[in-house]
Every structure is written in structure tokens, then in C-alpha cells.
Amino acid sequence: MDRVKTGVAGLDTMLSGGLLPARPYVVSGPTGGGKTILSAHFLLEGLHAQEPCLLVTLDEPPIEVKSNMAVFGWNMDRLKILDATPDVRAHKRTRSVIDVGTSLDVRDMEQVTDIRQSSQVRALEVTVHSVQKMIKQEFAQHLDRTKQRYKRIVIDSMTALKMFSMHGEDSRILIQSFLRFLSELEATTLIVSEHLDRTVLETEFFLSRGEIRLHKWLDGSFIRRAVSVEKFRGSSFDDRMRPVAITAKGMVVSLDSTPQSREPSSGPKPGESLLETRIIEEVSNAIESVMRGIEEAHRRQVAIRDIEVALSRAMLAFQRRNYQKAMKLVLSCDSALKERIGVAPPPPTPTAPPRPPGGIR
Numbered sequence: 487m488d489r490v491k492t493g494v495a496g497l498d499t500m501l502s503g504g505l506l507p508a509r510p511y512v513v514s515g516p517t518g519g520g521k522t523i524l525s526a527h528f529l530l531e532g533l534h535a536q537e538p539c540l541l542v543t544l545d546e547p548p549i550e551v552k553s554n555m556a557v558f559g560w561n562m563d564r565l566k567i568l569d570a571t572p573d574v575r576a577h578k579r580t581r582s583v584i585d586v587g588t589s590l591d592v593r594d595m596e597q598v599t600d601i602r603q604s605s606q607v608r609a610l611e612v613t614v615h616s617v618q619k620m621i622k623q624e625f626a627q628h629l630d631r632t633k634q635r636y637k638r639i640v641i642d643s644m645t646a647l648k649m650f651s652m653h654g655e656d657s658r659i660l661i662q663s664f665l666r667f668l669s670e671l672e673a674t675t676l677i678v679s680e681h682l683d684r685t686v687l688e689t690e691f692f693l694s695r696g697e698i699r700l701h702k703w704l705d706g707s708f709i710r711r712a713v714s715v716e717k718f719r720g721s722s723f724d725d726r727m728r729p730v731a732i733t734a735k736g737m738v739v740s741l742d743s744t745p746q747s748r749e750p751s752s753g754p755k756p757g758e759s760l761l762e763t764r765i766i767e768e769v770s771n772a773i774e775s776v777m778r779g780i781e782e783a784h785r786r787q788v789a790i791r792d793i794e795v796a797l798s799r800a801m802l803a804f805q806r807r808n809y810q811k812a813m814k815l816v817l818s819c820d821s822a823l824k825e826r827i828g829v830a831p832p833p834p835t836p837t838a839p840p841r842p843p844g845g846i847r
């Protein structure tokens with residue numbers, strides 16, 4: 487299978503040539519770790535190969551993204567940027583930037599106008615649904631205009647999206663369906679996400695096909711950086727941590743050494759033991775299968791809210807590394823779903839001719 491290069495030569499070698507196409511991956515790491523710079527390499531690599539690329543920015547306004555990247559001499563003018571930063575009015579727009587607030591449908595538009603007409607600049611309602619809808623619209627329009635699909639997408643960042651719009655149980659359901667949505671676009675996607683709490687597994691980490699983790703730590707008076715591939719489904723990879731430097735040309739990974747001083751580790755990392763990796767994979771496959779069932783149920787208009795809540799509890803157990811409980815819950819969701827879909831009528835066919843007024847008896 488062809489590989490999708492990240493644009494960072496050493497990292498591509500670590501990934502046995504690059505990422506597998508049309509799948510979502512997570513880029514994780516602390517603030518200042520180089521996540522945005524790595525994402526820019528990935529997008530630039532696509533632009534050089536004339537691939538349509540899309541950046542959804544939630545952390546920094548587009549103008550800042552572009553000027554930060556100009557420091558490295560990178561021209562991102564051909565990059566399509568979807569601006570989902572919450573205070574959109576505060577930033578100057580350029581033509582390749584789409585504003586989440588102006589491209590929504592009429593109902594959303596009214597809500598947005600309400601917020602924007604106030605004299606103060608207030609947080610724009612950025613929700614997973616509005617971001618998802620925007621990406622969908624942009625995809626369709628781009629395909630219509632150019633007869634080409636977007637090949638590369640970056641979401642920078644999922645952490646911001648969660649902070650703006652998701653709370654509690656629903657967030658796991660939302661992230662799950664957002665990741666499925668991204669998979670269906672058949673673009674290679676990087677989801678930038680901070681690993682805020684190492685003792686829990688964030689939903690996007692176990693649902694993505696792989697994780698590239700950036701590390702940054704203080705060694706005496708030096709800042710050390712490194713990169714590791716934590717997970718890469720369907721491919722071999724270099725499982726050692728490799729030193730990283732951010733230079734005038736961007737990110738450089740050295741393959742001939744491992745970091746001189748290791749990052750101080752706080753507790754076990756997700757995916758550290760082989761057995762745990764296998765269990766994680768098994769439970770996440772089961773969750774994925776239930777999610778497909780949930781989508782099918784939605785298509786058939788079967789009420790399954792209770793199953794969605796149960797799945798959300800399963801994900802919580804999973805995040806807390808209670809794999810046994812998680813699997814038990816997922817399996818019961820699975821059988822409940824099968825039962826309900828089994829007795830439900832097939833989905834209505836949209837092409838069916840409309841009934842004449844009054845109906846036929």
C-alpha cells in the first residue's frame with residue numbers, strides 16, 4: 487500500500503515509509519511540543535504533491551498559523567483553512583479562510599447572528615456538529631468545484647474542540663462519531679490532541695489508527711525534545727524514542743541515537759505493555775462495531791438512546807483502564823443493538839415516489 491509521508495524524513499522512516507492512507511491518526515504531546523509544526527510539515531508535503539489539503543484550526547487564528555509557518559519559509563497560501571477559533575470576529579480574514587459562523591445553514595446562521603450582533607466579541611458557538619457540518623460542506627463544494635477530494639486534513643486541536651463544546655458523557659459519543667465521520671471522508675487525518683491526564687485514555691487515542699507522540703522536557707538548563715510512535719495499526723514501526731530538534735527548516739528527527747536523558751515518566755503510558763495494547767485493540771474494535779450498529783439504528787430510526795448512554799459508560803470504564811467492565815458493557819450494548827435492529831423495519835428508501843394526497847386504500 488502507498489504511504490502518506492508526514493514530510494519529516496526521520497519520522498517517515500520510523501513509520502516504515504509513512505502513514506497508511508485514508509485513516510485518522512493522533513499527534514499528541516505537551517504544549518510547545520511541536521504538534522502544530524509537525525502538522526504543518528504534513529500539510530506542506532501534501533501541497534507540494536498538488537494534493538488538496540484542509541486545516542481546521544481551533545487553537546490559533548489562521549493568520550497566526552500562517553505567520554508562524556512563514557518563519558520557516560513555508561508558504562501556506564494554497565492551504566484551505568477552516569477557522570473554528572471561538573472569537574472569530576477578532577481576527578482579520580484572508581480569502582482562503584472559511585469562517586464557521588458564516589457558512590452554516592439558515593437555522594444555525596440565525597443563532598450565530600444573534601451572538602455576533604452583540605457589541606462585545608463573545609465566544610462563537612463552536613460545536614462538534616458545526617465543525618463537522620462545515621467540513622462536510624467544504625468537502626462537497628471542493629469536490630464539485632475541482633472534482634477532487636481532500637487528501638489531507640489536520641484538526642488542531644481536539645483538546646480545544648472538547649474544551650469549547652463537550653462535557654460529560656456525551657463527549658465520548660460525540661468524539662466517536664466525529665472520528666467515524668473523519669474516517670468516511672477517506673482523507674489521511676491528523677488529530678492534534680494534548681495528553682492532559684496520563685492516567686486516562688482519551689477517546690481519540692484508542693479510536694485512532696495510530697499515535698505519534700511528541701515529548702519535551704527540561705534536562706538541566708536544556709529543553710530536550712523527542713518523538714515516539716506509540717501505536718500504528720497495520721504497520722511495523724520503530725518503537726524507540728528518537729531525538730527531535732526544531733531548526734530553521736522545521737522539525738528534524740535523528741535516527742542514529744536515542745535521547746541522552748529520558749523524559750521523566752509519570753506512571754505507565756498507554757500502550758506500554760504488549761498485553762495491554764492487545765486488550766485495548768480488542769475493546770476498541772468492539773466499540774467500533776457497536777458504533778456502526780448505532781449508525782445503522784439511526785438510519786432505521788430505531789430509538790437507542792439508552793444503548794448510547796451504556797456505550798458511553800463503557801468508554802468511561804475503558805478510559806479508566808477497567809477493560810473487563812468496558813468489554814462487558816460493550817458486549818451487552820452489542821446484543822441489545824442486534825436485538826433492536828433485528829426487529830426494526832429496513833431503512834426507508836429516499837427514492838420512493840411520494841404518496842398521492844389522501845393515500846391509496
Ligand SMILES: Nc1ncnc2c1ncn2[C@@H]1O[C@H](COP(=O)(O)OP(=O)(O)OP(=O)(O)O)[C@@H](O)[C@H]1O
Pocket residue numbers: 515516517518519520521522523524545557558732733734
Ligand atoms: N524557528 C524556530 N526555531 C526553533 N524553535 C522554534 C522555532 N519556531 C518555533 N520553535 C519552537 O517550537 C515550539 C512550538 O511548536 P508548536 O507550535 O508546533 O507546538 P504545539 O505542540 O503545537 O504547542 P501548543 O499545544 O501550545 O499549540 C515552541 O516551543 C518553540 O520553542
Ligand SMILES: [Mg+2]
Pocket residue numbers: 521522523545642
Ligand atoms: Mg499548536
